[in-house]
Amino acid sequence: xxxxxxxxxxxxxxxxxxxxxxxxxxxxxxxxxxxxxxxxxxxxxxxxxxxxxxxxxxxxxxxxxxxxxxxxxxxxxxxxxxxxxxxxxxxxxxxxxxxxxxxxxxxxxxxxxxxxxxxxxxxxxxxxxxxxxxxxxxxxxxxxxxxxxxx
Numbered sequence: 001x002x003x004x005x006x007x008x009x010x011x012x013x014x015x016x017x018x019x020x021x022x023x024x025x026x027x028x029x030x031x032x033x034x035x036x037x038x039x040x041x042x043x044x045x046x047x048x049x050x051x052x053x054x055x056x057x058x059x060x061x062x063x064x065x066x067x068x069x070x071x072x073x074x075x076x077x078x079x080x081x082x083x084x085x086x087x088x089x090x091x092x093x094x095x096x097x098x099x100x101x102x103x104x105x106x107x108x109x110x111x112x113x114x115x116x117x118x119x120x121x122x123x124x125x126x127x128x129x130x131x132x133x134x135x136x137x138x139x140x141x142x143x144x145x146x147x148x149x150x151x
Contacts, residue, residue, distance in 0.1 A: 001019075001076070001077060001078060001079060002018070002019050002077065002078040002079075003078065003079045003080075003081060004078065004079070004080045004081065005080075005081045005082060006080070006081070006082045006151075007080060007082065007083060007122075007123045007149055007151060009080075010078075010080055010112070010115070010123075010125070010149075011112075011115040011123060011125075013112050014112050014113070014114060014115055015111075015112070015113070016111065016112060017109055017110065017111045018077075018078060018110050018111065018112050019077035019078040019109075019110050020077060020107060020108070020109050020110070021072075021073035021074070021076045021077040021107045021108045021109075021110070022076040022077070022107065023105045023106065023107045023134065024069065024072065024105065024106055024107070025103065025104070025105050025106075026061045026065075026066075026100055026101075026102055026103065026104050026105075026106060027102065027103075028048065028059060028102045030061070030065065031045050031046065031059060031061050031062065031065065031102055032046055034061075034062055034064075034065040034068075035062070038062070038064065040062055040064075044056065044059065044060055045059055045060060045061070045062055046059065047059070048102070056099050056101060057101075058101050058102060059101070059102045060099040060100055060101055060102065061099075061100040061101075061102065061104075063096040063141070065100075066096065066100055066106070066131055066140060066141045067091075067094060067096075067141060067143060069106065069108075069131070070088075070108065070129055070131075070143065070145055071088065073107070073108035073110070073129065073131070074086075074110065074147070077108070077110060078110075080149060082151050083149045083150065083151055084150060084151065085149070085150045086147055086148065086149045086150070087147070087148050088145070088146075088147060089124060089146035089147060089148045090146045091143055091144060091145055091146065092126070092144040092146065093142075093143065093144045094141070094142075094143040094144075095141065095142050095143070096140065096141050097138055097139050097140060097141065097142060098133065098136060098138045098139065098140045099140070100133060100140050104133045104134065104140075105133070105134040106131055106132065106133055106134070106140065107131070107132055107134075108129050108130065108131045108132070109129070109130045109132065110127050110128070110129055111127065111128040111130075112125060112126075112127060113126040113127060113128050113144070114126040118148060120150055121150065121151050122148055122149060122150040122151070123148070123149050124146060124147070124148050125146070125147050125148075125149065126144060126145075126146055127144070127145045127146075127147060128142070128143075128144055129141075129142070129143045129144075129145050130142050131143075
């Protein structure tokens, strides 16, 4: 895990890949719990038997489940010593470019696209987050994530 001492130190990394997260495995239990939390019980996610005969040859994770892992990817890839808090400020663009079969291992690459000072000595950062599936040449999700950090 990378450690930055200050927000300014991180801001100096604009236009660079800053970090790569740890791998995480997507389980059927996660998919089922996500379905319960969101009410999205589509069979391609929650019915392994029916999904086996479907277009993906097995159950796949919800796209929004993959997207919801972005904070975890950030958390496992770098820390900022002089920052007490970070908040999700939104997304500019999201694309789900490939399915995520249950059992897949995912990780994310984080590239800092922009950084600007905001109120309360904070910083708003724009990140390109590319979520990769182990063994695949195509990313499963590419998102532009806005994060605000405060000292």
